[in-house]
Amino acid sequence: MNETTMHRREFLKATGLLTGLVVVGSPLALIAPGRAWAVDLTAFTSFEAATLMAVARTIAPHDKLDDVAYALVVQALDSDATRDGNVRKMFREGLGRLGPEFVKATETDRVAALKKVESLEFFQTVRLKTLRVLYATPMAYTCFGYEGEAFSKGGYVLRGFNDLRWLPEVPLEDSGPMPI
Amino acid sequence: MAKIDLKDDSAVVVIGSGAGGGTLAHELTRRGIKVVLIEAGKRQSLDTFSQVPGEAFGQLTWLDTRTQSGNWGVARDFPTLPVWHCKTVGGTTVHWTASAPRLQPWELRANTTYGKIADTSLIDWPISYEELEKYYIVAERRMGVTRRNDMPGLPASNNFKVMYAGAKQLGYKQVHTGHMAINSRSYDGRGFCIQQGFCVQGCKMGAKWSTLYTEIPDAEATGHLDLRIEATATRIVHGADGRVNALIYRDSQGQEQRQKARVVCVAGNAVETARLLLLSASSKFPHGLANSSDQVGRNYCHQITGFVWGIFDKPIYSWRGATLAGVVEDEAIDNPRRGFAGGYRIELVTLDLPTLPLVGLPYGWGRDFAWVMENYRNLAGMFINGEDLPRASNRITLNSNVRDAFGLPVANIHVDEHPNDQAMRKHAQGQMSRMYEAIGAKRIILGPTPPATHNLCTARMSADPRDGVTNAWGQTHDIKNLFISDGSVLTTPGAANPTLTIVALALRQAEYISQQMKAGPV
Secondary structure (H helix, E strand, C coil): CCHHHHHHHHHHHCCCEEEEECCCCCHHHHHCCCCEEEEECCCCCHHHHHHHHHHHHHHCCCCCCCHHHHHHHHHHHHHHHHHCHHHHHHHHHHHHHHCCCHHHCCHHHHHHHHHHHCCCHHHHHHHHHHHHHHCCCHHHHHHHCCCCCCHHHCCCCCCCCCCCCCCCCCCHHHCCCCCC | CCCCCCCCCCCEEEECCCHHHHHHHHHHHCCCCCEEEECCCECCCCCCCCCCHHHHHHHHECCCCCEEECCCHHHHHCCCCCECCECECCHHHCCCCCECCCCCHHHHHHHHHHCCCCCCCCCCCCCCHHHHHHHHHHHHHHHCCCCECCECCCCCCHHHHHHHHHHHHCCCCCEECCCECECCCCECCECCCCCCCCCCCCCCCCCECCHHHCHHHHHHHCCCEEEECCCEEEEEEECCCCCEEEEEEECCCCCEEEEECCEEEECCHHHHHHHHHHHCCCCCCCCCCCCCCCCCCCCCECCECCEEEEECCCCCCCCCCCCCCCEECCCCCCCHHHCCCCCEEEEECCCCCCCHHHHHCCCCCCHHHHHHHHCHHHEEEEEEEECCCCCCCCEEEEEEEEECCCCCEEEEEECCCCHHHHHHHHHHHHHHHHHHHHCCCCEEEECCCCCECCCECCCCECCCCCCCCECCCCEECCCCCEEECCHHHCCCCCCCCCHHHHHHHHHHHHHHHHHHHHHCCC
16 A cells, blocks of 8 residues: 555544554653553544654754654644544645655655745744643653742752853852851 | 622723733722722633633633734734733733843933834834832832842753853843843742743743733732723723713623723733724724824834744753843944944743744744754744834824724734834844854744834824823823823834833823822813
8 A cells, every 4th residue: 555545534534543653761661650641633634644743853853762753743733623624625725745755754854845835834833842842741851951940849049040050150259148 | 809890980991911900900909999890701710811822822822803004024924813911810920031221311312312213103212211110119129020130041942042142252241131020939928940941931930020910819819809801992082071980881791891990001002002093983083092292102112123033953841931031232323333223132932832833933934944844943033122212103003994803993913114113123134144153053044024013102202292192101182081001002012022121101191190199180
């Protein structure tokens, strides 16, 4: 079965499922109950979802970031497309422009394909959604070393807000006393 | 809390509960004056502040539609969010980063100091620095500003250590952790800063001054405040005598209400304040209230801003610690030899991980963008806070093509950058880049101008009624019982983050209103 027929068959089925395995030792392994994950889709076919996931990975290519973080981007796009038929149509048209080979293309070719659609609402919508969703995931927090909210842990006052040692310390008159 | 009848015409109606409106409401009620405080947003608390950045943004931000035009970078980079202020009890003091410097004496004489500059509408303030200083002193004590009175400075964070080392390499002298309205020790019944780095999401310690948990509860405790939340002002109305006598607003159920008033004070942040005055046009005042000078909405200033990021080969963890606690003040001078009028501050800044790609690096995608994000740990940040010059054509107008939930025209914000603004930004970005390069940054990234958080001057104070909207007390030139009580009244923006000045002016205005009410004229 070639990509095109699969595309058509999935298209007729109208909805799909995006699945994967959590990489052992990845941040998600700590929070996911099992090793397999699945994202239910209500607007996109599995193939469309896989293409969108490849788009998201090309927009924000982090080799160390688990697929599941990108799947959450696709889930968010799917829910937007489910809510609004025009959005769904816009995605379908954009995906049509990328064609069925996109998902398997090399990164260089995927970048070139996206450059061609960079000014389209399709691309800008996917790009913004990717940025909004991806960097807010716990997987991204862990991957980039971001520690997030600190109130529940007593702030950073005793947890490294001033632990930088590779530059001179600031004299007290230009800084201030520790509160505790 | 008081319950003030809709037909009670003895109360002062204050619209907006932020730095200006919240402070004014407290100052009037503690003098025994009844105040109806109208706030469009909901009431949050230290317990309800979300610590999920995207959620907190939705919880606190004024997200009603605005349109924009002009050549400023914000129109290109943030087409749907030209300005970033709050819609919540406490207003923008809930998300502010609490930098509280004073304006300098020469900044209040901008026209005299800078001389004639083409394509600007510069004027001098109608108040002297000496007059304003009295209220700065009270405001600083009230807000617990660091390095003033006996409030120590905040301790230096990692991000500040980087800024400090770079600044010293360039020979800068006035570099410190800032004049911050953040408790460096427990003060005024509020705790001290535990360096959460979540200033913008609402300080769950209450260490950062906000009217939400200082002025407003104090006003409620007087028994003279009637705070109405989720209430949106739509029109100020007047009588045949030309004095305002009531506010029309939509309550939390969307029902139209009419609150009678002896005095009306508008403090809705510079965009909405101008919009409300324009929406209140009548047959007697066809161009909007207090607008016989045609100055309402004009001279919109937002201060020159823009991020500079430095990426180093060692970790900084810039998100740990008070977001804005660091400043270089050496460039907050007037020195025309730099190629522009006015001064700027270099201020410490960072953004949380989810916000950085949206606000700090908004056009990126691909491998290079991903590389920057992967170096988040090693990223240090600063931004400019400089004086922009007023122009009559930079203005808030009503856009009748786009309507809000009540069918009223939304505000359009038009900004064309003056060559002076561009020269200042270029100079500042150059200096900041040199600071980071001097201590070994491996890459400098010039970020965009973010959505404007300092919205100013749209109903400015002026000595001559033809040049502005209000007198030196924020009392409109045209209508004696209509006051403006927020950053709209600043005559010029200067290079100081505006909240301290807004609070100082509100303290001064409260004194004046109470005297005028006693003496009879308003």
